[in-house]
Amino acid sequence: MALLTYKPNVENSLDSVFRKLFDDLSEGVVDSKPNSFSPRTDIFETEKEFIMELAVPGMEKKDFKIDLDDDLLLISGERKREEKEGVKYYRNEQLFGVFEKSFKVxxxxxxxxxxxxxxxxxxxxxxxxxxxxxxxxxIDIK
Structure with a gap:
């Protein structure tokens, strides 16, 4: 059985423009590192700026690092789990570990x-x- 993926032609769409502006270098890559995650990222535009919002609850400012190296914006961080003595989890859907996302600007x-x-x-x-x-x-005509 063949697995087919539908990819509409988005060359002239707004999605195409954003992909060219912010080329998420990690897109489509499954992160196989243990204890890592990839936060959901929204990118949108206002009249004067582009905004990137990463959903990373439970962290503090000191947990992030943002670097700009030429045209590469690198965002990284770590969300640590507090170990609770005597606690037995039956369901754990929160994401913990390190993350790294890079975007070409x-x-x-x-x-x-x-x-x-x-x-x-x-x-x-x-x-x-x-x-x-x-x-x-x-331009003057002579």
Whole structure:
């Protein structure tokens, strides 16, 4: 039995534009590292910036590291489980361990002014757009 995957043509869609802007380098890769997870990430756009929000509840600011190396934005962190003496789990769906996500950012981002914040379990990274300067020039005809 063959497994078929439907991939619609998204070249002209908004999804295609976002994929080109933020190429998630870990997309489609199953992380086989023990004690690791991949937080869900939303990426959206406002008039002045792109926003990335990672769902990482139960962590603190000190648990994250964000690096920008040329065009590579690397977000990593670790969520540790507090061991509880005398506790027997019957169901455990919370994610613990380390994570690392990397995104390729383009020339549309003002890399000098990227900001991050963490509140209510959401790591929010604001990537401001480079302001487009209209270059209008009158060309004399000779």
């Amino acid at each position: 383009t020339e549309l981002i003002d890399k000098e002014n990227i900001k991050a914040s963490y509140e209510a379990g959401i790591l929010r990274i604001a990537l401001p757009k480079i302001e487009k300067k209209e270059t209008k020039k009158v």
